[in-house]
Amino acid sequence: MTDPHAIVIGGGQAGLATTHALLTRGLRTVLLEAGAEPVGSWPRYYDNLTLFSPARYSSLPGLPFPGDPDRYPHRDEVVGYLRRYAARLDADIRTHHRVTTVARDGDGFTVRTDSGDTVAAPAVIAATGGFSRPHRPALPGLDRFTGTVLHSADYRTPEPFTGQRVIVVGAGNSAVQIAAELAAHATVTLATRAPVRFEPQRPFGRDVHFWSAAVGFDHLPIGHLLRSKPASPVLDAGAYRAAIAAGRTGQRRMFTHIEGSTVRWPDGSTDEADTIILATGFRPDVSYLDSLGALRDRVPLHTRGVSTTVPGLGCVGLEWQRSFASATLRGVGRDAAYVVTRLATTTSPVRRRCCQPVG
Template sequence: MVVVGGGQAGLAAGYHLRRQGLDFAVLDADPAPGGSWQHMWDSLHLFSPPEHSSLPGRLMPVQPGETYPDAGHVVDYLSDYEKRYDLPVQHGTRVDAVRRDGDSLVVEADTGTWRARAVISATGRWSRPFLPAVPGRSVFTGRQLHTVNYRCPADFADQRVIVVGGGNSGAQIAADLALDGNVDVTWVTQRPPRFLADDIDGRALFDVANARRRALEDGRSDTGGVASLGDIVAVPPVRAARDAGLLYAKPMFARLTADGVRWVDGSQSGADAVIWCTGFRPALAHLVPLNLRGPRGHIPTDGTRALSEPRLHLLGYGDWTGPASATLIGVGRPARDAAREIAQLR
């Protein structure tokens, strides 16, 4: 068996494959453990406490002085998890393609080739940032970057920065810049931002996601899940910036200009940088040879199993591969189900 990706989803898959007594390898493009968490911005914290941010079999330890652990603590946890369960992760191994070859799937990587009875793809989305086709993007002479490239406000001292995006990353990065006090930040969104109630954190969101899963499994009406509550978790920095009057959103601009933006009413504002907090797409280029792509870039699945290729499972890309499967606590259940299905192939 081969698991492609050694972040949180790949490690959860490895844990359950080991419990099934299966031989497997985990191939991970990053040179070090920690998945996408090692690439996050400096101030990022989880919006769940550690006991609600854990992979199967191992509770995340408390981070001293923090209710919600920071990204560095998550990296340490994932590194320890990999070692604790002696998971066979081969870091620095980038998978280029997965192909069919008779009864096997052939996994081609930059360090060699593997033959497998089954493959779990767990590459996530961080490596495939999405940039919208906004008019004028090619003529703007300032700096443009995506969420994946943002690190800290010091990189934008005394600059005019426009943050685009009405989700968690947009709100958190806009708040980070606004609270610094040395950045002239403007936050823009396609629609008015929807903040969740201040007392809602990841614990409640996981419960809501599970309630939706149970409703759908029982044939009841779709509850709407987390999306029905709002788009933005009011983590402490977001609340602080909002309550101080520093975090308010303007409607999306009409176009970028050479030195800024033009608003819908025709007025213009200068900008030195634009940070696109506009989401991601599933990183599935390695699966192109299997010709499985469905609507919106998703591969149709039954649970985690690809409908057109039963030897392939997809894990951790979002609700279409398991409710809350893109979260630390949510990936355990679909990882267990995938490992059980794969064990039945013996």
């Protein structure tokens, strides 16, 4: 392959959608993926993870999700879908290539991997997404807890927690799903800073994603207007709310103190706990951009995915990058197309070369 027009970092859903958008414009592309295959973080999620969006709203550009379009796919189905998607791309996909640094090189960039390999191109798109670095907040007394603390990224199945007293921290979909699953095996308390906000999965008999698409909410480019990410509601067909109402999953405000295995709640009562699971979300892992001046507080400085400080640099897959759906399977394709179009029309080396035939 001759020199690429663009380098994509990260081979998950964001990187694959971005590669598709680049190839569609006739731009030669190298995709660098740290793992063994271009499927992102999906194989590492908990075993029973089920999408909250139906298959018809869980596709990347150019390849519909197979099967019943109204079903809710499981984790392994998503992994299989991403494998097929990557195999259909006519791109130079290099696995086991973890990017360590991206440096300016004249009008373009030089990307270096942990193996010492380098790749140069006039444009770079960071697509390691917003879910590559588990967020572990500084909760009161957590450092004094003598039990086990783990992030939801390390949770797989409920059986190892059988008979334990478990606190799940978080109020999002993953927190509630994990807590409900654990309730059949352990004594579970859901600890939240604010009440869990439930929304029906299928209002008026249609999935909420149908209504979101129908009114155009997914397409609204409003993410850049928000100073902080709004708390997402928990989509529920009724089982999760019922589990909490029936007491199978307790719900308390965030604990105020921990000493040993004793957890103190805001009302002064205490409980003993064996394990605390932090379902507290993720943050972007784009430390390889440090030397470019492209980050603030470890997060890219951008407008709708286009760097505001480094010409020729973009990102795809960040939460609220452009819209409500930006970090999802159904949303990364639109964001990728926007970023690629912007870079192709504003980055002079790419403009000069984008009309050359693909080698």
